[in-house]
Amino acid sequence: MKFDLQDIYKNDDTPETSELALKTDEPLNKSRKEKSAVLIIHPRPKRSDWLWYSLLIVVAALFIELVIDNPRWKWDIVAHYLFSKRVISGLENTLILTACASALGLCLGLIIMACRMSSNPVLKGFAYIYIWTIRAIPPIAMLLFLFFVSAIVPRIYLPLPVLGGNLFDIDTTTLISRFSAAVIGLALYLGGYSAEIFRGGIMAIEPGQREASKAIGMSDFQMMFHVVMPQALRVIIPPLANELITMFKSTSLVTVIGYVELLTTVQLIYSTNFETIPLLTVACIWYLFLTSIAMGVQSLLEWHFSKGAKR
Amino acid sequence: MNNNVTALQLNKETQPLLDMRAITKNFGAFTALDAVDFSLYKGDVVAIIGPSGSGKSTLLRCINMLELINSGTITFKGEVLGTEMRGERCIRAPKKVLDRQRRYFGMVFQGFHLFPHYTVLENVLAGPCIVGRKKRAEVTELGKKLLARVGLADRIHHYPSQLSGGQKQRVAIARALAMDPEVMLFDEPTSALDPELVNEVLDVMRELAAAGTTMIIVTHEMEFARKVANKVVLMDGGVIVDQGSPAHIFSGGGTERCKRFLSSLGLRENS
Numbered sequence A: 001m002k003f004d005l006q007d008i009y010k011n012d013d014t015p016e017t018s019e020l021a022l023k024t025d026e027p028l029n030k031s032r033k034e035k036s037a038v039l040i041i042h043p044r045p046k047r048s049d050w051l052w053y054s055l056l057i058v059v060a061a062l063f064i065e066l067v068i069d070n071p072r073w074k075w076d077i078v079a080h081y082l083f084s085k086r087v088i089s090g091l092e093n094t095l096i097l098t099a100c101a102s103a104l105g106l107c108l109g110l111i112i113m114a115c116r117m118s119s120n121p122v123l124k125g126f127a128y129i130y131i132w133t134i135r136a137i138p139p140i141a142m143l144l145f146l147f148f149v150s151a152i153v154p155r156i157y158l159p160l161p162v163l164g165g166n167l168f169d170i171d172t173t174t175l176i177s178r179f180s181a182a183v184i185g186l187a188l189y190l191g192g193y194s195a196e197i198f199r200g201g202i203m204a205i206e207p208g209q210r211e212a213s214k215a216i217g218m219s220d221f222q223m224m225f226h227v228v229m230p231q232a233l234r235v236i237i238p239p240l241a242n243e244l245i246t247m248f249k250s251t252s253l254v255t256v257i258g259y260v261e262l263l264t265t266v267q268l269i270y271s272t273n274f275e276t277i278p279l280l281t282v283a284c285i286w287y288l289f290l291t292s293i294a295m296g297v298q299s300l301l302e303w304h305f306s307k308g309a310k311r
Numbered sequence B: 001m002n003n004n005v006t007a008l009q010l011n012k013e014t015q016p017l018l019d020m021r022a023i024t025k026n027f028g029a030f031t032a033l034d035a036v037d038f039s040l041y042k043g044d045v046v047a048i049i050g051p052s053g054s055g056k057s058t059l060l061r062c063i064n065m066l067e068l069i070n071s072g073t074i075t076f077k078g079e080v081l082g083t084e085m086r087g088e089r090c091i092r093a094p095k096k097v098l099d100r101q102r103r104y105f106g107m108v109f110q111g112f113h114l115f116p117h118y119t120v121l122e123n124v125l126a127g128p129c130i131v132g133r134k135k136r137a138e139v140t141e142l143g144k145k146l147l148a149r150v151g152l153a154d155r156i157h158h159y160p161s162q163l164s165g166g167q168k169q170r171v172a173i174a175r176a177l178a179m180d181p182e183v184m185l186f187d188e189p190t191s192a193l194d195p196e197l198v199n200e201v202l203d204v205m206r207e208l209a210a211a212g213t214t215m216i217i218v219t220h221e222m223e224f225a226r227k228v229a230n231k232v233v234l235m236d237g238g239v240i241v242d243q244g245s246p247a248h249i250f251s252g253g254g255t256e257r258c259k260r261f262l263s264s265l266g267l268r269e270n271s
Helices: A002-011 A015-024 A026-038 A049-068 A075-082 A085-117 A121-136 A139-147 A178-203 A207-215 A220-257 A262-273 A276-305 B002-009 B056-063 B095-104 B120-131 B136-149 B165-177 B195-210 B222-228 B246-250 B256-270
Strands: A155-159 A166-171 B018-027 B030-040 B045-049 B071-076 B083-086 B089-092 B105-108 B183-187 B214-218 B231-236 B239-244
Touching (some): A085 A178, A121 A178, A178 A220, A207 B105, A220 A276, A220 B120, B045 B222, B095 B105, B105 B165, B165 B183, B195 B214, B222 B246, B239 B256
Parallel strands (some): B045 B214
Antiparallel strands (some): A155 A166, B083 B089
């Protein structure tokens, strides 16, 4: 046993020592040396592998048969509508709605997060109730509520207590269009959900980072902006990207208040020409395309904010 | 109270730089500091020793207000830290004032707490650039000089994750020095390090002490405390039980508790 151990160590050592070792225990050492020179270790072949490869071929064949080569899918109609004026303008509406609701929703999320994490019980309670409400109410119900808010609050005005008269007085119906109701409704949702994502990201940063920032004299804002947020973003980006991509599909919900975005557009088209499947395919191709872009941007951001995390 | 007299005699200046009077800190029902009095003079190197949970880190963290005291007064160069009087009532000073007052002190933590998204140089420049609002180009030289001082001139563009524990702690010291603090606070700076890395950090601290930096060091390194400090404070149960010159403390001090603590260390060394 003793010799064995010594050989193992001496093998990689200087030639003299391994020669010494050879004399003491020649046959064992020699065979080990020869083998280590030629033996390359390969992964163990898995017999299950071929099963998955053949399954892949079957699935690919089915996809070609049922989707690509299927005349009932009517790819010529898909191609015809993919870049048609109506579809593109619907797509534009989807993008504008997503952009506006996302921007507003993220700002709202930051505010709600700040309230939720504040030490003031009033702000904390407000944020808590807000998140609770948003989680409870189905988005379609919320959109309808907002659209019909003029039925509950016909006029929005701010009276001036001493001077008399109103600072402003607006008819609610002029304020709430299909578009603004859609933006506000979706933003309210994103606000609630992203607030929790932001909070999770900030809580993931160890308290030592704040103490170190404070110890060199940073203000709360400097600490948040320069130390906490850049690190929290690494944690925040994946769930936030999820939420934003969901948002961009949720825009299709605004069909209930009659705002014409991508999905509503194709629904309107197939309700007249009955080409349901090809038109839904058109919408899905656009959603796939836009989601790919969003995921590309996500990867870029993740790479950017992983600075210092890799070795 | 003989000990206080000997401590005072170590310094020729009579006006303390930092003066803490009757400091009490509670964590819920637990009293971490119980009416502690502590003074620091310019150029002092004070080592705070004692068993874990004795309140030594808490005392250090109360000085730069990472923990806010529940009662007592901290005065730095005659300026009251962290509180102000509103008539008869003592209330906390606004956050802005606390942020400014923290700049009198540089702090080095047990867990380093470097900013992982910044390079070594950016970590050191974080104070001057973000807090001091200086242009990066103005302070780059200062940053490089400080990193050379802690022996890391060749690591300035590395990220903290690429450094060893000892190197991280030396960057943390350079980061604290970059704000040009009047007092350096060290909270168990070598406790999280592998044994072979402890000395590279202690060497830097030794060099700082030799250059006349005023320092307070919470430490378990008794040999270091004995050789580098000019005053040793022994804490237990949230109070200072003994203080004085290293010779005084390590020869048994003036109290029974001090002797017990030293003998417990002796036992640990023998086993």
